[in-house]
Amino acid sequence: MMSSSAPAVRVADLCVERGGRQVLHDVTFEVPRGSIVGLMGPSGCGKTTLMRAIVGVQIVKSGTVTVLGEPAGSPSLRRRVGYATQAPAVYDDLSVTENLRYFAAVLGAPRTDVDRVAAEVGLEAQRDQLVSTLSGGQLGRVNLAVALLGAPELLVLDEPTVGLDPLLRQELWTLFRRLAERGVTLIVSSHVMDEAGRADRLLLMREGRILADGTPRELRAASGADDLEETFLHLISEREEARTS
């Protein structure tokens, strides 16, 4: 099971209900190791619920989620999976360094990791600043830095580049690529289509279902559209036609 050819994440027939409403319908896909998968789709389409199921904090109705060869949420995965929620989950009454030091201690990561991740997300200058005094973009980067602590084999990042200027966004995608080259698997959600082209593979989601699964090039070719925004629109209308006919 632990061979490198086994997928990092395998989701099969996943159904999830939240607040009495079914938000994921029979979702099935695989994520190969060492790849960057972009999880694309409009707000409310189930991206966050799917990510929560992969890190094992979501109660699921049916289906299986296997992460790095083990059921999602297994105790042994707690050091191997890094997770950053969309809303920053850090202590705003602590400094950046104090936050990173605490989470590093919980993960059993070396203390040098604090310097490393602060540099990776470009927050060296704000290290001693209280988190409550940071800008929205800086706050998001502290949140991301926590997920990079230790040596996670899988990173699940919910909208990590929201609110960042283009230069910073570019730097983060360079970092994601560097991590993938080291063998780390990344699942990155976004609703900004111009980011999608940077991923190795795309999962397009709408209303709790996977509309398409493939490389950006494959998806563009299949739909005959030039950019991914159009591809997405094309796939939606195709799906609607199939449903009504």
Add this chain to the structure above:
Amino acid sequence: MSLAITLATTRRILAQLRHDHRTIAMMVGVPSLLMILLRYVFDRPEVFDRVGPMLLGLFPFVIMFIVTSVGTLRERAGGTLERLMTMPMGRLDLLVGYALAFGLLALAQVGVVLAISLTWLGLDLAGPGWTLLLVAVLDALLGMALGLFASAFARTEFQAVQFMPAFVLPQALLCGLIMPRDQMASWLEAVSDVLPLTYAVDAMQRVSREPDVGGDLVRDIVIIAVCAVLALLLAAATLRRRTP
């Protein structure tokens, strides 16, 4: 359980408090001020000798209840609890981390109030001061554990704050502070028999009156400690790794 994670959590909570000078000042200052008021409201040393120690047991209980119920609600609402639950953090690591941090804080709080009471306010204790400190810290831990537990049932800060009167005031009315328990309606006395604060106040009364550490005081201390541990285990049961 992991000692390293527990201690890291204690350090983190103390660091949060270190950044919040006003909360620390109020946690130590408000009970001190209330004791001073109490001393001169009665203006009779013998009444202060009787009531003062009981309040020394009540303050840490009430204050720790409020601080932890709001504090853990913030962890739940802010997503940090969910983040910790995806990490190798045991539920008891978190709770014992909280208990150590707030236990230390209670020690500082009661230490200052006790010092003011014994010197300036002329409080006359029959028993040894360390037993009073021990009972007060256990009261604080009991308040903290009940606060952790209560926070699981609060959706908002407004609700969390209201749990204080709901959990604490009935106990404060029935614990013998306002009216000796044997003069209450018998069914209320029976209810007060199973409320932990009753034993906290009883222990404080014994420390103030009895020069030796007797069997009844030990019984009180054991009951408070067992209740605190039970409340902590109940609180642990409300921490869930998977949520809907």
